[in-house]
Amino acid sequence: MLVDQGGWIYAIAFVTNLQHFFYRKDLFEQAGLGVPTTYAEVLAVAERLRGAVGTETPYGAAFKVGWDLGTEFTNLHLAAGGRLFEPGTAEPVFNGETGAATLELMKRLLAHMSPNAPSLATGDVTAAIQQGRIAMGTLWASRAEAMDDPAVSEVVGEIGFAPAPAVLPGGPPASTLFWDAFVVPKTTRADRETVFQELMAGLSEETVRTGGDLADWIRSAAVPSRCSEAVAASIRAETPSFPTQPFFALAHGVIGRNIGDFLAGGESAKKSLDDAVADYRKAAEEQGFL
Amino acid sequence: MSPLGRPPASVRAILVGGLLVWLVLAGFPFLWMAAISLRQPVDAFAVPPKLLAPVTLAHYAQIWLADRFWLEFLNSAIVTVGSLGVSPASRSPATTAGSASGSCSPTTSSRSRAGS
Amino acid sequence: MPTRTFPGFVAPSLAAMVLLIALPLLGVGWLAFHNAYLVMEVVEVETRSPPEVKVERVPRAVLDAEGRPLRVWERVGGRNFVNITDPERAWAALSAPRTGSLGERLRAVWAEPIAIDFWGALEFTPLYVLATTPAILLLGLGLALAVDRTAGLLEGPSIFLSLLPFIVTPVVGALSIKWLFLDDAVASVALEAAGLGKIYFLKNALALRLPILLYGIWHAAPFAFVVFHAGLQTLPKESIEAALVDGASWGQRLRHVxxxxxxxxxxxxxxxxxMDAYRVLEPILVFSGGHLADSLQHLTYYILNTEQNYFTASASALSTIAGVLVLLVPILVRAWRAEASR
Structure with a gap:
C-alpha cells in the first residue's frame, strides 16, 4: 500500500503489527475460563489463575521502563478514551483524570506480573510465555509465530490469540496499529530502479501467499494464518493507529521515563504525569513545537 | 614466589579461599554464556536452568554466515589495529621527549634542594 | 635534549590533541549556548496509511524559497543549563512546607529534586564512584597478594581468569551477569536454593543499584589487580630483607614496606x-536501559538521552566535565604535592 500525506508518496507499507492477547488455551480450558475482552476481566482471570503455572504472577506484558512502558500507557490511555494532546496542537493533556486512572490500572496489572517487570521487555515476556512461566500476556503479533516453534517454545500449539482487551466495555482494543514500510533514500548509491524491482519481487503474491504465518502482510493476496486472525479482528474492532505526530515522540519518551516512579510506589499518579508534562514542555519548547 | 615472605596461616587461608571464590565469580558468567551459546533457546532459558542439554552450532552458523558477523568483526579489527598503529606513532616522539627531559629533573630538584 | 628539537618531537601528539580533543570540546562549548529548531506550521492534510484514509492537522516544517526546511538559530545564553538543572523546580521541591516525621520529611526533601533527571543522574554517579573505588582497591590488592602466593602452574591460569571480566567487552560482560539474575535464571535459582528466597534484582532502581555496583567492582577489580601485581614484582628485595632482620611481622611488612x-x-x-566511573554506560544500558523509580541513571546515559537535542546534551556534557574535575582535583592535588615533596 502506498503511504501518502497530502498527495506526497513517501513509503510502501507492507506489514502491520500490533499488540494482542496471548493466552494458554489448555489452562483456560481447565479452569473453565473464557477469553477476557476487557482489562477488568483480565484482572479477574489473573486472580483465578494464580498458582496455575507455579507462580503467583500469571500475567505478562512489556512494562520495561522507557519505550515499552510509554507504549503501554499510550495504548491503555487511548483505549480509555483519553487524549494525549489538544486536537491540532502540541499542547499536552495526558495528565488529566483519564491519565491517572490509566496509571492505576497499570499498577493493578503489575501486581499480577513478575516483580522484575519494570526491567523486562518484549523478548523477556516472549520467553516467559514460551517457557510456560506465565499463563497470558499482551504482546506483539510478530511474536505469535514463534510460539509454535519447538526450538524456542515449550508450549507449541497451546497458545491462543485474541484482540487486546478493551479498557471500556465495548470500546476499542487497548492497542495501537503499527505498520512497516519501505523507503528508498534519494542518496542511495545503488540503482534505484533495481532496488525497487527487488523490493517488489520480495512482496510478490507468491511470497505473501506462502508466508502467511511469517508476517501480517498488507496485501489482499495474503492468506490469513492462525496467528493473523487476531490481528484482522483487532483492525475490525477499530484499533487506533500509533500516534505519528513528531512531538508525540517527545511525549512517549518522557511518559516512559516518568511513570515508573508511580508504579514503583514512590509518588502519586498525578505527580508522575505532571512531571512528564513538565519534561515534555521543556523538550517541545526547545524544538519549537510549543 | 612472594617477595613478602610467608604470611600467617590465617591470612593464607583467607587469601587462598578468597582467590578460589573470585576465580569462580570471574569465570562462571562466561562459562555459562558459552554453554547457552551451544543450545537451542528452549533449553538455554529453561526453568529451572538445565545443567546439560543437546548441543547445537546453529547460532554460530547463523551469526557468522547469515548475519554477516564477520563484517562487524572485521570493522572492530580495523579500528583496533588502526588506533594501535596511529596512537603510538603520534605519541612516542612526545614520550621520548618527555622522558628525555624527565631524566634531567633529578639534577634540577637536587640543585633546588641544595639551594634551600 | 636540545631545546630546539623538543617542539618537533611533541608536535605530532600536540596536533592530535588539538584536533581530536580541544576543537571538539570548543564545539561542544559553543553548542551549549545555542539552540536551533525548524519553523513549524500546522496544516490540514489528507493522509493515506494503513488501515485508513484520514484528514488530520499535522505540524509541518516551513520551507524556504529553495525548498529547504527553515531553521532558526538562536543564542540562548545559559538557558540550556537552566533547563537541565531546573533550579526553580529544584528550589520549590527543597523549600516546600512538609509534614510528617523527620525521616519522612528528609526522604521527601531528597526524593523530589532527584525526580529532575539531571539531579537524579548526579545522585547515582558519585555514589557509584564512592562505592566501587575502595572495593576495587581492596579486592585488587587482595588478589595481587593471593596470586603472589600461588606457585608455578596455578599462577598463569589464575591471572588469565582474573583478568577476564576486565578484558571482555563491557556489554558482553554485563549481559553475562544479567542473564544470571533474570527470573528463574541460574543465580536467582541458586540464591533461592540457598534459602534466601526469591530475590528480584531488576524490580526497581534501588534494587538494580546492587547488581550494577557489583558489576562495576567485578569489571574494574582486575585492573587494580594487574597494576598491583606488576608493582609487587618491582618490590626491592633489600627493604623486605631489612624488615625481616628488624623482626617485622608479616602485617608490619605489608603496611610499611x-x-x-x-x-x-x-x-x-x-x-x-x-575517570572511568564517570563514563559508565554499558551496565546501565544492559541492566535497565532506562530510568526507574528514584532514578537509576548515570550522567553519561543522561547525556545520551536528552531528547536527541544536542544543545542541551552539550550543556549537560559541559556540566559533567565540571563534575569530573571536581572529583579529580583532590586526587590531582595530592599527587602533585607528593611529587613536589620528593
Whole structure:
C-alpha cells in the first residue's frame, strides 16, 4: 500500500503489527475460563489463575521502563478514551483524570506480573510465555509465530490469540496499529530502479501467499494464518493507529521515563504525569513545537 | 614466589579461599554464556536452568554466515589495529621527549634542594 | 635534549590533541549556548496509511524559497543549563512546607529534586564512584597478594581468569551477569536454593543499584589487580630483607614496606577508575536501559538521552566535565604535592 500525506508518496507499507492477547488455551480450558475482552476481566482471570503455572504472577506484558512502558500507557490511555494532546496542537493533556486512572490500572496489572517487570521487555515476556512461566500476556503479533516453534517454545500449539482487551466495555482494543514500510533514500548509491524491482519481487503474491504465518502482510493476496486472525479482528474492532505526530515522540519518551516512579510506589499518579508534562514542555519548547 | 615472605596461616587461608571464590565469580558468567551459546533457546532459558542439554552450532552458523558477523568483526579489527598503529606513532616522539627531559629533573630538584 | 628539537618531537601528539580533543570540546562549548529548531506550521492534510484514509492537522516544517526546511538559530545564553538543572523546580521541591516525621520529611526533601533527571543522574554517579573505588582497591590488592602466593602452574591460569571480566567487552560482560539474575535464571535459582528466597534484582532502581555496583567492582577489580601485581614484582628485595632482620611481622611488612611501595600505584588506579566511573554506560544500558523509580541513571546515559537535542546534551556534557574535575582535583592535588615533596 502506498503511504501518502497530502498527495506526497513517501513509503510502501507492507506489514502491520500490533499488540494482542496471548493466552494458554489448555489452562483456560481447565479452569473453565473464557477469553477476557476487557482489562477488568483480565484482572479477574489473573486472580483465578494464580498458582496455575507455579507462580503467583500469571500475567505478562512489556512494562520495561522507557519505550515499552510509554507504549503501554499510550495504548491503555487511548483505549480509555483519553487524549494525549489538544486536537491540532502540541499542547499536552495526558495528565488529566483519564491519565491517572490509566496509571492505576497499570499498577493493578503489575501486581499480577513478575516483580522484575519494570526491567523486562518484549523478548523477556516472549520467553516467559514460551517457557510456560506465565499463563497470558499482551504482546506483539510478530511474536505469535514463534510460539509454535519447538526450538524456542515449550508450549507449541497451546497458545491462543485474541484482540487486546478493551479498557471500556465495548470500546476499542487497548492497542495501537503499527505498520512497516519501505523507503528508498534519494542518496542511495545503488540503482534505484533495481532496488525497487527487488523490493517488489520480495512482496510478490507468491511470497505473501506462502508466508502467511511469517508476517501480517498488507496485501489482499495474503492468506490469513492462525496467528493473523487476531490481528484482522483487532483492525475490525477499530484499533487506533500509533500516534505519528513528531512531538508525540517527545511525549512517549518522557511518559516512559516518568511513570515508573508511580508504579514503583514512590509518588502519586498525578505527580508522575505532571512531571512528564513538565519534561515534555521543556523538550517541545526547545524544538519549537510549543 | 612472594617477595613478602610467608604470611600467617590465617591470612593464607583467607587469601587462598578468597582467590578460589573470585576465580569462580570471574569465570562462571562466561562459562555459562558459552554453554547457552551451544543450545537451542528452549533449553538455554529453561526453568529451572538445565545443567546439560543437546548441543547445537546453529547460532554460530547463523551469526557468522547469515548475519554477516564477520563484517562487524572485521570493522572492530580495523579500528583496533588502526588506533594501535596511529596512537603510538603520534605519541612516542612526545614520550621520548618527555622522558628525555624527565631524566634531567633529578639534577634540577637536587640543585633546588641544595639551594634551600 | 636540545631545546630546539623538543617542539618537533611533541608536535605530532600536540596536533592530535588539538584536533581530536580541544576543537571538539570548543564545539561542544559553543553548542551549549545555542539552540536551533525548524519553523513549524500546522496544516490540514489528507493522509493515506494503513488501515485508513484520514484528514488530520499535522505540524509541518516551513520551507524556504529553495525548498529547504527553515531553521532558526538562536543564542540562548545559559538557558540550556537552566533547563537541565531546573533550579526553580529544584528550589520549590527543597523549600516546600512538609509534614510528617523527620525521616519522612528528609526522604521527601531528597526524593523530589532527584525526580529532575539531571539531579537524579548526579545522585547515582558519585555514589557509584564512592562505592566501587575502595572495593576495587581492596579486592585488587587482595588478589595481587593471593596470586603472589600461588606457585608455578596455578599462577598463569589464575591471572588469565582474573583478568577476564576486565578484558571482555563491557556489554558482553554485563549481559553475562544479567542473564544470571533474570527470573528463574541460574543465580536467582541458586540464591533461592540457598534459602534466601526469591530475590528480584531488576524490580526497581534501588534494587538494580546492587547488581550494577557489583558489576562495576567485578569489571574494574582486575585492573587494580594487574597494576598491583606488576608493582609487587618491582618490590626491592633489600627493604623486605631489612624488615625481616628488624623482626617485622608479616602485617608490619605489608603496611610499611609493600603498601608504601605501592602508594603511587594506588593513586594511579584511583585516578583512572574515577575517570572511568564517570563514563559508565554499558551496565546501565544492559541492566535497565532506562530510568526507574528514584532514578537509576548515570550522567553519561543522561547525556545520551536528552531528547536527541544536542544543545542541551552539550550543556549537560559541559556540566559533567565540571563534575569530573571536581572529583579529580583532590586526587590531582595530592599527587602533585607528593611529587613536589620528593
Amino acid at each position: 609493600v603498601l608504601a611501595h605501592l602508594a603511587p600505584l594506588v593513586t594511579f588506579v584511583t585516578l583512572i577508575h574515577v
